[in-house]
Amino acid sequence: xxxxxxxxxxxxxxxxxxxxxxxxxxxxxxxxxxxxxxxxxxxxx
Amino acid sequence: xxxxxxxxxxxxxxxxxxxxxxxxxxxxxxxxxxxxxxxxxxxxxxxxxxxxxxxxxxxxxxxxxxxxxxxxxxxxxxxxxxxxxxxxxxxxxxxxxxxxxxxxxxxxxxxxxxxxxxxxxxxxxxxxxxxxxxxxxxxxxxxxxxxxxxxxxxxxxxxxxxxxxxxxxxxxxxxxxxxxxxxxxxxxxxxxxxx
Numbered sequence: 001x002x003x004x005x006x007x008x009x010x011x012x013x014x015x016x017x018x019x020x021x022x023x024x025x026x027x028x029x030x031x032x033x034x035x036x037x038x039x040x041x042x043x044x045x
Numbered sequence: 046x047x048x049x050x051x052x053x054x055x056x057x058x059x060x061x062x063x064x065x066x067x068x069x070x071x072x073x074x075x076x077x078x079x080x081x082x083x084x085x086x087x088x089x090x091x092x093x094x095x096x097x098x099x100x101x102x103x104x105x106x107x108x109x110x111x112x113x114x115x116x117x118x119x120x121x122x123x124x125x126x127x128x129x130x131x132x133x134x135x136x137x138x139x140x141x142x143x144x145x146x147x148x149x150x151x152x153x154x155x156x157x158x159x160x161x162x163x164x165x166x167x168x169x170x171x172x173x174x175x176x177x178x179x180x181x182x183x184x185x186x187x188x189x190x191x192x193x194x195x196x197x198x199x200x201x202x203x204x205x206x207x208x209x210x211x212x213x214x215x216x217x218x219x220x221x222x223x224x225x226x227x228x229x230x231x232x233x234x235x236x237x238x239x240x
Binding site: 031032033034 | 062079082144
């Protein structure tokens with residue numbers, strides 16, 4: 001593969017990684033609403 | 046514990062990202078998740094993340110008993126020492142399984158009402174979960190639209206489906222304005238049925 005082939009491959013990998021990071025970050029920032037079935041259960045002691 | 050906006054209904058998505066600030070004015074964290082007790086629907090507390098776009102989740106959390114006040118723009122605490130270990134509020138494994146967002150809502154007679162996109166809480170002297178906002182299924186006659194479904198005092202949250210009494214479909218609202226009255230009427234109906 002010529003140097004431009006590697007360049008294009010690297011760019012594709014970069015774009016995929018950025019897209020994945022954006023998706024993960026979006027999910028993390030969305031937050032959640034967590035229902036505890038038994039209030040006492042959350043205490044591990 | 047005091048709240049500055051008694052009797053207000055709000056969506057939990059409005060709380061996520063709200064800054065946690067000490068009475069001394071120091072920005073401590075941001076709200077990440079809302080943790081509630083399915084028995085009674087009371088908010089048990091909040092998990093936290095550091096402020097900023099690429100912030101990480103924090104290993105401490107804020108129990109509701111230590112919240113000084115919930116305002117329009119911030120959640121107030123006396124100081125940073127009131128935070129407790131996150132696992133004391135909700136162990137991480139349990140938290141992953143018990144997130145109600147994206148879960149399906151089924152009635153106790155087996156009708157699929159839709160997928161949870163948000164949760165409605167009543168902000169009075171305490172925070173209490175009072176309803177789900179769902180992307181409605183065809184069973185509600187408003188497929189694809191977002192509607193509010195009232196919840197009974199005790200909420201079933203285990204598993205991937207959330208079960209509500211079939212009578213809840215008679216008290217569905219399209220906006221928060223009349224939803225408080227719908228919740229009261231729904232719960233009164235359930236009490237009448239139980240007595």
